[in-house]
Amino acid sequence: xxxxxxxxxxxxxxxxxxxxxxxxxxxxxxxxxxxxxxxxxxxxxxxxxxxxxxxxxxxxxxxxxxxxxxxxxxxxxxxxxxxxxxxxxxxxxxxxxxxxxxxxxxxxxxxxxxxxxxxxxxxxxxxxxxxxxxxxxxxxxxxxxxxxxxxxxxxxxxxxxxxxxxxxxxxxxxxxxxxxxxxxxxxxxxxxxxxxxxxxxxxxxxxxxxxxxxxxxxxxxxxxxxxxxxxxxxxxxxxxxxxxxxxxxxxxxxxxxxxxxxxxxxxxxxxxxxxxxxxxxxxxxxxxxxxxxxxxxxxxxxxxxxxxxxxxxxxxxxxxxxxxxxxxxxxxxxxxxxxxxxxxxxxxxxxxxxxxxxxxxxxxxxxxxxxxxxxxxxxxxxxxxxxx
Amino acid sequence: xxxxxxxxxxxxxxxxxxxxxxxxxxxxxxxxxxxxxxxxxxxxxxxxxxxxxxxxxxxxxxxxxxxxxxxxxxxxxxxxxxxxxxxxxxxxxxxxxxxxxxxxxxxxxxxxxxxxxxxxxxxxxxxxxxxxxxxxxxxxxxxxxxxxxxxxxxxxxxxxxxxxxxxxxxxxxxxxxxxxxxxxxxxxxxxxxxxxxxxxxxxxxxxxxxxxxxxxxxxxxxxxxxxxxxxxxxxx
Ligand SMILES: Nc1nc2c(ncn2[C@@H]2O[C@H](COP(=O)(O)OP(=O)(O)O)[C@@H](O)[C@H]2O)c(=O)[nH]1
Numbered sequence: 001x002x003x004x005x006x007x008x009x010x011x012x013x014x015x016x017x018x019x020x021x022x023x024x025x026x027x028x029x030x031x032x033x034x035x036x037x038x039x040x041x042x043x044x045x046x047x048x049x050x051x052x053x054x055x056x057x058x059x060x061x062x063x064x065x066x067x068x069x070x071x072x073x074x075x076x077x078x079x080x081x082x083x084x085x086x087x088x089x090x091x092x093x094x095x096x097x098x099x100x101x102x103x104x105x106x107x108x109x110x111x112x113x114x115x116x117x118x119x120x121x122x123x124x125x126x127x128x129x130x131x132x133x134x135x136x137x138x139x140x141x142x143x144x145x146x147x148x149x150x151x152x153x154x155x156x157x158x159x160x161x162x163x164x165x166x167x168x169x170x171x172x173x174x175x176x177x178x179x180x181x182x183x184x185x186x187x188x189x190x191x192x193x194x195x196x197x198x199x200x201x202x203x204x205x206x207x208x209x210x211x212x213x214x215x216x217x218x219x220x221x222x223x224x225x226x227x228x229x230x231x232x233x234x235x236x237x238x239x240x241x242x243x244x245x246x247x248x249x250x251x252x253x254x255x256x257x258x259x260x261x262x263x264x265x266x267x268x269x270x271x272x273x274x275x276x277x278x279x280x281x282x283x284x285x286x287x288x289x290x291x292x293x294x295x296x297x298x299x300x301x302x303x304x305x306x307x308x309x310x311x312x313x314x315x316x317x318x319x320x321x322x323x324x325x326x327x328x329x330x331x332x333x334x335x336x337x338x339x340x341x342x343x344x345x346x347x348x349x350x351x352x353x354x355x356x357x358x359x360x361x362x363x364x365x366x367x368x369x370x371x372x373x374x375x376x377x378x379x380x381x382x383x384x385x386x387x388x
Numbered sequence: 389x390x391x392x393x394x395x396x397x398x399x400x401x402x403x404x405x406x407x408x409x410x411x412x413x414x415x416x417x418x419x420x421x422x423x424x425x426x427x428x429x430x431x432x433x434x435x436x437x438x439x440x441x442x443x444x445x446x447x448x449x450x451x452x453x454x455x456x457x458x459x460x461x462x463x464x465x466x467x468x469x470x471x472x473x474x475x476x477x478x479x480x481x482x483x484x485x486x487x488x489x490x491x492x493x494x495x496x497x498x499x500x501x502x503x504x505x506x507x508x509x510x511x512x513x514x515x516x517x518x519x520x521x522x523x524x525x526x527x528x529x530x531x532x533x534x535x536x537x538x539x540x541x542x543x544x545x546x547x548x549x550x551x552x553x554x555x556x557x558x559x560x561x562x563x564x565x566x567x568x569x570x571x572x573x574x575x576x577x578x579x580x581x582x583x584x585x586x587x588x589x590x591x592x593x594x595x596x597x598x599x600x601x602x603x604x605x606x607x608x609x610x611x612x613x614x615x616x617x618x619x620x621x622x623x624x
Binding site: 027029030031056057058061062063064065066069087126129157159161184 | 493
């Protein structure tokens with residue numbers, strides 16, 4: 001098993017990448033996506049794997065400096081574990097073999113000999129120049145795993161200038177065990193990048209775009225907004241406070257420009273490798289007009305009801321409608337204050353709130369931190385893994 | 389819509405400036421000073437910025453040339469694809485980014501994007517709001533060099549992505565191409581992405597240029613020279 005080194009991604013892949021797999025990171029223009037492969041390279045050498053880096057765009061020393069500057073990883077500490085084929089060698093091969101077919105065979109022999117002799121376990125390939133020279137499929141075929149006398153995992157990085165349809169065609173012709181695409185947000189200032197698992201051969205996962213930020217060279221997957229809504233006094237503030245990590249602040253943000261200033265609870269936490277912001281919306285009817293704006297771009301909705309107040313179910317259903325608008329987002333229903341005596345059942349809640357059969361309903365007490373966190377963990381699964 | 393000036397009186401008089409979103413090819417023979425023409429057209433006017441992708445001349449030299457001609461430091465950003473190949477330790481700064489080689493379009497794309505968003509961010513924080521998004525002159529010196537490293541189809545697509553971005557933000561682009569090193573097909577493929585061409589030829593006394601296709605007009609051949617600081621002087 002080889003880990004990507006990005007917890008959220010390893011989690012989605014149920015561990016990491018099987019030995020002997022072929023993996024493609026397809027970077028779209030402007031996406032800050034090179035850290036994916038670099039993180040994986042670093043993770044592999046830290047685990048003691050013998051690796052080969054094929055980087056035709058750079059000289060080895062410049063590569064090491066760039067990785068250290070961008071990602072803070074000092075690969076020169078792993079001299080004994082990393083072999084390089086860099087620009088210098090690529091240029092030599094290109095110059096001495098002007099005919100592309102002959103040159104391709106030189107590449108195949110070079111890779112096969114090096115990998116078999118040195119017992120290299122993972123190869124990291126920057127496809128750029130090789131795909132110019134041999135075509136995408138030709139370049140990938142140089143690293144075909146069946147030519148090696150032991151299992152070798154090959155990780156490719158490809159700068160995809162040609163759009164997603166073209167990528168689909170390339171992948172149809174040249175299958176990979178895992179394809180992760182990286183794309184940039186569409187604004188002028190794109191704060192978030194997105195990764196999505198385009199294909200994975202050993203699991204069934206929906207292809208979903210998940211935001212991340214690359215800070216100091218580290219990939220931090222992000223769920224920028226989960227909204228907690230429900231009638232007043234159901235326990236939303238208590239919930240947001242209790243999921244928030246110790247040391248991470250819970251802000252009460254005053255929202256002006258509304259008839260009365262609204263106090264909004266915002267919590268921060270990490271779950272399953274994602275950094276998460278949780279927003280509690282006010283439940284009073286007078287705030288209904290601003291809720292669609294608060295809920296905009298939410299990746300998940302937690303609808304909270306008070307098990308001791310069945311009379312407030314219609315209001316909860318109304319709020320669900322307002323929050324959802326006409327978008328489809330995963331919803332979890334939290335039936336709170338389950339520590340008190342109550343008579344509502346899950347069936348009653350389901351029918352009163354008119355939720356889908358696959359929407360989970362959790363009976364919890366928001367006073368219990370662990371129960372709150374379990375709800376968020378389940379929300380992350382809903383957002384990343386389930387179809388909705 | 390923001391409108392850009394050439395900054396060269398003879399051209400502005402004849403053409404009345406440049407429309408935003410325009411891509412301009414500078415198609416010139418060797419030794420004609422094509423890169424200096426491109427730099428001159430890229431000099432940022434007040435409130436503008438220049439982002440320059442250089443595979444031919446080191447960032448330090450480019451910066452010096454701009455400075456001599458009155459460009460403020462904050463108004464110029466350079467993505468340099470040559471210095472790093474023999475000075476691997478050269479560090480990136482906010483306005484100067486270094487790429488291992490012209491092959492590395494992935495790295496160029498990311499660093500360009502950071503430079504652009506840095507400029508946009510800064511203009512958002514500017515206490516005296518100007519035009520938004522801030523006007524940017526983008527320049528590649530030279531396509532000739534990139535085409536020696538990467539396939540035409542790849543460069544075409546790369547430029548296509550860039551020009552979509554320029555258009556969306558009402559920025560303009562200048563691209564230098566040596567007209568003697570490439571076949572007619574290469575030149576015509578690259579021209580497909582352009583709204584206008586500055587053509588350069590060797591005239592009787594000096595080199596001459598003319599502008600074609602911007603605003604639907606064509607200037608006559610105009611002789612040009614450079615002053616001691618390298619400022620472009622066009623007769624006419
Ligand atoms: N017994 C019990 N009380 C709770 C629970 N969660 C919240 N409360 C109480 O319910 C009241 C309303 O909670 P609050 O979080 O302010 O509700 P909000 O208006 O929805 O934000 C407070 O007095 C809480 O202490 C719970 O799980 N069990």
